[in-house]
Amino acid sequence: MSLATTFAPTGRLRAAINTGNAVLARKDTAGGAPTGVSVDLATAFAQRLGVPVEFVVVDTAAKSVDVVVGGQADIGFFAIDPKRAEHIAFTAAYVHIEGAYLVREDSPLRANEEVDQPGRTVVVGQGSAYDLYLTREVKSATLLRAPSSPAVVDFFLEEKADVAANVKQQLEMDAKRLGGLRLLPGRFMVIQQAMGCQRSRGPEAVAELARFVEEMKSGGFVAQALAHHKIEGASVAPAA
Template sequence: MSPKIVEDLAPTGVLRAAINLSNFLLVTGRNDEGEPAGVSPDMAQEVARRLGVELKMVEYKTPGEIADDAGNNAWDIANIGSEPQRAEKIDFTSAYCEIQATYLVSADSSLESIDQVDRPGIRIAVSARSAYDLWLDRNIREAELVRAQGLDASYELFVSKKLDALAGLRPKLMQEVEKLEGARILPGQFTAVQQSIGCAKKRESGAFFLREFVEEAKASGLVAELIEKHGVTGRLSVAPPA
């Protein structure tokens, strides 16, 4: 292992990995020591193992908070969705897994397909600064985005304000649809949230190592094994090669 790679990714001698707790598919619980458990923590642990250093997980409630801390020496790697806005401050790998994002609508909704949602007068509830919110912010032209702080809050906003659609990750919406009689999830996806590993800008050796690691993890079956291990088969998909 090149000392430059270790210097880039673990300058304190410990790998500090920013973990997004709001993604329940990637962080499925906690281990016996009370630390986050799931595909994302296990990927961070494997990076630390290959670097030959200890892992310290830095917990964040939302991915936006992780992005805000880029450049603040709070973390060394970040396991969050790769989005152009975040890439201004973070060097990302290709995705190691993907999650479909779509809409939930109420029983009396006339919306039948995703392409019908972006119309004047349509109001969409969304979790602020999630990866799919960033995508919607770039791509929605006619509909109005109504933001809430977090996944549960966006659902409550959708219900309480009688909004037209709730944007979210399909696995989470599959849970929410059970709460509302007659509610439907629109077929297809408006985007796929790509989960990646990032590091601060100007750490070229570290960024190259992470890119190579992610490609190997996909090709070797490691990502698929972690998806099966943590019981999220069918809800998380291994991303294609870069």
């Protein structure tokens, strides 16, 4: 069986595109195809296989995982996480993104280390990489789950929570949009963003996807895509 058939059994490469992470993809305001780094990578991989690309657009990371695991999409773009790796084979990361905390301007919190305390409430996006990470790492604070990453800050304000956790760029956009908010210095995690497919696609498919990602990093494609889409604060991951 050819790699094109393995990856695209329907004759089209169905790529799950999560528009809930503004660093990687965004909806086209005119109602057309989504745009972003993950869209560019999916298009390039389809060209490599010699098949057309079809975008399966979702608005959360959890839905992106679900459509790939469920067979509605052939590839996806995910933060590497051990729980997701039960069903998805990941490439090495192609982009590193920072996870950060946001608080109200008058919050007493000044450092990331002060967040995980009894009585504190932290809002995360349901099923996101930082939700999975903080679910494992947070020992004393309480996690509250917003329906999606773009909804985190509004949910945080509605629930009168203490902290909002999210991708740093999303928090910066929300702080600018709403005012009266600030980010805590630094980051609480580095999100390693990778491509992935069902493990059942087999080792040859996984190896080909991994090779593709390394070539896209080393050849400058990822860096150019970040620059083209004016993405700041995300960095090209080092070679595997």
